[in-house]
Structures are given as structure tokens and as C-alpha cells.
Amino acid sequence: MTPISDTPSTMNKTGLWRVIFPKVDEEKCRRCAICWKFCPDAAIQLVDGVPHIILDFCKGCGICANECPAKCIAMVEEGER
């Protein structure tokens, strides 16, 4: 057989690539889901409308922080969360 891939890519822990990390200020969050909408890796889960970053997969691109209209996501060094 030709190589047939059948395992969800969640087997790749791309979170290991991350050097900066999105820290969410849940108080300030307006629950607009804009961060979720623009995450290239579908690595944001909305819990009651508030973003929860899936650590295993977030590559730390920072799009969520850049796009958040409430400015409630800050990119911090990996160690600082």
C-alpha cells in the first residue's frame, strides 16, 4: 500500500515549538471569539466564550494577541506564565 495517514495530527505536539505564549486576561475578555476565529491551528477552545489556549498545539504565533480588540491577550516569554 501507499502510505495512508489515518491518525489525527494531534499526535504532533506543535506546542513544543512555542517561544512566546498568549496569556489571556479573562476579566477583560469581551467573549467576541475573534481570537478563536483567526487561530491558524484551531488551538483555541472557547469555554463560555472565553478562549482557552490548547497548550499542546499553540505555536505562539501571536495572531490572537494582535487581533484581540479588548487587548486582553499578551504574549509573554514561555517561562512567565
Added chain:
Amino acid sequence: MSKTTIPEEEYAYPGSTGCPGCGANLVMRYLLKGLGERTVISIPACCWAVMPGYWPSHCLKVPLVYCAFEATGASISGIRAALDMRGERDVTVVGFAGDGGTVDIGLQALSGAAERQTDAVYVMYDNEAYMNTGIQRSGATPWGAWTTTTPVDESRGFKQEPKKNVMAIMEAHGIPYAATVSVGHPEDFVKKVRKARDVRGLRFIHALSPCPPGWRMNPMKTIEVARLAVDTRIFPLYEIDEGVLAITRRGKGKPVSEYLSLQGRFGHLTPENTAEIQKVIDARFEALEARAARKNLSPSFTQLA
């Protein structure tokens, strides 16, 4: 739970091996949100051939077949024929290729698929260069851009030739539906994909897909840049539906310098260069608006001849 403006259902798993901030990941994500589960995809050589991960990793919730770099148009014709023989007419067949795989090496097969009216959706995610092989120029690289094969040195600054107008090429085939989309405007994106899904024949989607390493920009700027492309009108959002062109978002008409200045690949451009680009953009947008206002049928779009 807040209400999302695009479908919540995900058809892509996390764990794709695209670069941080990759626009092409979003193109796929929005595309599948629009098309849904009854979709099969063919992908040629390009970044997306690598992004699902090493065997046995697969990052989509739909089936996918890989094909040779220049073969996407042929591959979708083959899949369509086989599905039709099985009576699976409702399945959407998708060809998903990069700009190089579309406007350069794959143009012949795509032209063939369009001419023989293969019932499929062809998506070109446009990161404006051969990114998978390390940022070489393609026919879709815009005038003025740096790439590794259009190096910036004293004698010859950057890419000297304009970007191929792929929408015009596809329109000339008289296809039923063609649209430009941008990852900065997911609602418009999904809407157009849905529209494309529900017509027959070859439908073409031209998706602007910012590439942080290739465009020499901060990955967090992907959406900002994609939005600026529309707002500066260097990448207008429009559709050609049954031969009639409509602009779906006029953009704010911001100066193109705002778009260019975010990207290192344009860092060498002089104010004169930028002014030249602005002139071209203004003229092109004016022509686009004039055509949209006329609402006339594209001369290529005829039922028979």
C-alpha cells in the same frame, strides 16, 4: 457562549506542521467550514503537502489524496469521474494548490479541467512565491518583491515583472464562479465558498495567504496584513458569478505603503517605487469598480460558443 460569525465546526485538527502564523492553515480551515464533511481534497507538492504531518499523521477530517506538483487539475478530474461512477455526485471535489502549482507549473492541467468543466472547486492559496522550496519567485509574486531568486542587490532590485492575473485567466475559461477571498475576512470567505459549493462546473477560489517567513514579517501580523491587502485594494475582494462581476468589499482605500511597510520583502522599495505601485492599484480598482457598476456579462461567459 458567544455567537461565532463563522461555523463552529472544525474540520482541521490542531498539530499541522505549518509555520506559526501560516495563512495557508487558515485558508484550509475556512474552506472546510464552508464546504463541510462531504468533501474530498487533492493536494499537489506545496507547503500544504507537508503540513498534514509525517505518516501516519493527518490533520483533516476529510479524505485527501496527494498528487504530483503540476497535476491538480487532472487529479480532480479523475476523482470526480470515479465518484460519479459510484453515484456520489453530492461529494464536493477540491483541488487545493499553491500559487506556483496553479499559475505556473499546474496552469495547463487547471486550464484543461476548466475547459472540460470538471465539477470541482479549485482553491489557489496564494502566498506569492514558492515557499515550500524556500521562497523562490513564482508567476504570482508581485512586482517589487524580494525573493531568493529575485535578490535585492545594486544592479537589479527585486522582481521586475508584474503578478499574473489568475482571476482573468480563469474568467477567460468561462467558468461559472470565481472569487477572491482573504484570511482577514473569514465571513466573506465562508460565504463565497458556500456559493461555490452549490454551483456545478469548475469553480475557482483565489485566496490570499500571508506567509510570515516568506513575506519577512512577524507571524502575529498575518491577519492584519491580509486585511490591509483588502483595505489598500492591492487585493480586492470580488466575485465573478455567472460572468457578472461584483465587488464584495470595497476596502477603505488606505495607502498601499501601510501594507508594504509591514513586510520585509518590500523593505528595499523607495517612495517612488511605492508611488508607482499605488498608481497601478488605483487604476486597477477604478476599472474593477467601473465593470462592477456596468453589471455586464463577461465576454468569456457564454453558454455555448
Added chain:
Amino acid sequence: MRTVMTGNYASAYGAKAARAEVIAAYPITPQTSIVEKLAEFVSSGELNAKFIPVESEHSAMAACISASVTGARTYTATSSHGLTLMHEVLMWASGARSPIVMTNVSRAMAPPWSVWADHMDSVAQRDTGWMQFFCESNQEVLDTVLMAYKVAESRDVMLPAMIIEDAFILSHTSEPVDVPEQSQVDTFLPRYDPEMRLEIGRPMGFGSLVKPDLYMEFRYKAMKAMESSRERILKVEEEFRKTFGRSYGGLLDEYRCEDAEVVVVVAGSAAGTAREAVDAMNERGVPVGLARLRTFRPFPEDELRNLAKKVRGIAVIDRSYTFGAAGAFYTELCGSLFPLRERPVVKNYIAGLGGRDITPKIIEKIIEDIIDVSERGEDVEPEWVEVKGLDRSWQ
């Protein structure tokens, strides 16, 4: 139904009898009448299939691959420049383990332009992972299309197969051909039903990226599959013989080899001529046999080794030339014989390029020559048979 038809129609009738479901092809001389006939069958409804009028041979093969991965039985046909244009995707087809069947009307490569018989195009595809069947008659063409599907689609093989008919000599020459009963074909060759296919509800990626730690394993499995095809070809041919009463000699079709002291090895239509020459010489008391390479891939190594143990000279006729080496049939045969402690004398004869006739007289001369050199036991250079000078000194 017994009728008279060309090799090209035999291919088309073969694909029709096999109930090919997706046909994608691009015209090239001398293959055109195959696709024209199939287009006719599809448009008249005689064959329930999709005909994809592709814009190139590369696309023909690419379309067949994706259709095959989606679960359809696929067919295409081409020749020379079309086949070599496909080179990349031929490799893709075998790597994708797509049991596509294709007729190649074997023709010379340009320049110089030539539309006539020559095996260069086919031989150049020997490393693509396709089974290659060289045919001697139009009946064999039709029958081999059916057998090839059955071999290609068997679970232990799952590799594509190429049916090779010589340009014009078979493609455009009419011979009596028996078109088998459809019901019998349907029993012999049931519907293609692959274990895995592109399928809604089964989200998988076909042909994905593999790291160096596993690439070899996938190639190894393909190698094993090609090896299994040897047995499978014999089994399928036996089944075919039981159903239809015809067979073609497996991988190496041996004729009058039992008591032969020298043999001629040849592939394709020239084997028919060689049979006549071998008969004529045996009449005259010359103990010569014919070994027809029916498959070039898989290469009949064991069969040739066994034959070589019994003879003292082998004349290998190549209708192509591998520049910088020799004829490919010859070099491969020599490679197969290498493990033998004692080997017969083997000489390479390059003949019939670009459609030049390989006449009974040429073959008789070759046989006389191999008898001569094998008696003297000399080492021999490849001989370009009856090659002339050109009357332009600057050519």
C-alpha cells in the same frame, strides 16, 4: 465473437470487456484508434464509463491515478513521447499502488522523428514500478489486458501494468481475434473492489510524507509486491487458459527450446517472425529455440537461468539501445546469468529501430552468427544489425 481487428482495437475491446470505469487519454500516433474506439463505446453507452478528454498524457496518468485511488478501474493508452512525458507520474502510479492498466503502442523517440516500432519508450520505463507485458499478436493484446487487470488488482500485487504492442506492426495490422463472452469475462474479472480508497467518512491522507525511518519500508513492500506478481501472473494465466482456452507461456514464452543448442531472445511482434525462422532452421537440422520475453518487468530471471543451463549460445535481440551500455534486454539477461558457474555465450543484436523490419532473413543470420560465436566461445560486442552509412558526411 470471432472477428478481424487491429491491435489497437484489441486493446479497446479488452478495456471494454474489462469494464474499465474511468478512461483518460490523449491522442498520439499510432495509439489514436484505441481512444477513438473507447470514446465511441462510452458515447454509445456500450461501455458504462467516464471518458476524460485530458489535455496531456501527464494529465491522463494523473487523472487515472486519482480515479484509481477513489476506487475506479482505470485505463489509458499512449505511445513514445506520451509515455515518456508520463515518466514522473508512472512512478507515482506504482508508488500510489494504483492498479492502472495502460496500453503503450511502442514507438521510436525523436529526433529523428519516427512514428514506427521501437522499444526505447517502453524500456526507458523499466524503473517506474510497472509490470510490462510485451505482446506478439492482437489476440494476446486483448487477452493480456484482461489478465493484467486481474494480476494488477490482486491484493498481493496492487501495481500498474503496461501492455506493449509494437507500433503499426500490431497496432494497425488486422488479425483474427476472438472477443470473449462478456459473462465469462465478468466471472474471470469481477468488479474492482480495493481494500482502501478515498472515501467519505474515512478521513485519511493517501500518499503522505514519510520520514527516512520508513521510506525504505514502503519501497520494500512495493518490491515484494512486484516479486509476488511472478506467481500471480502464472496463476492468472492458468485460470485464463481454463476459462478461455488460450495461454501465452508465462513470463518467458519458450518455443522449441527443449533440444535447442542456441536460443534467440526477443520481445514483441518480432517473436512471430523469429518463430518462423526457428521452424525453418530446425527443418534444416539446426537445433535452435526461441525464448520470448513476455514480461520485461518482472524480469524472468529464473526462467532465463534455467534455459541458459541447457544451451551454449544466446542471441539477444534488442529493439532499443541504452547509450553507454548496450541493449537493455541483453544487459539484464547477462545480469541474471551472472550467478551461474558456467554460462553460455551471449551476444547482443540491435535491430529494428525506428520501424526497420526484422525479417526472417535477419533472424536466420543472427542464428547463424550466434552458432558461430558460441562455437568459438568469443567475447562479443553488441552488433548493430545491417546498419549503413549516411550519404552526408556532416551527418
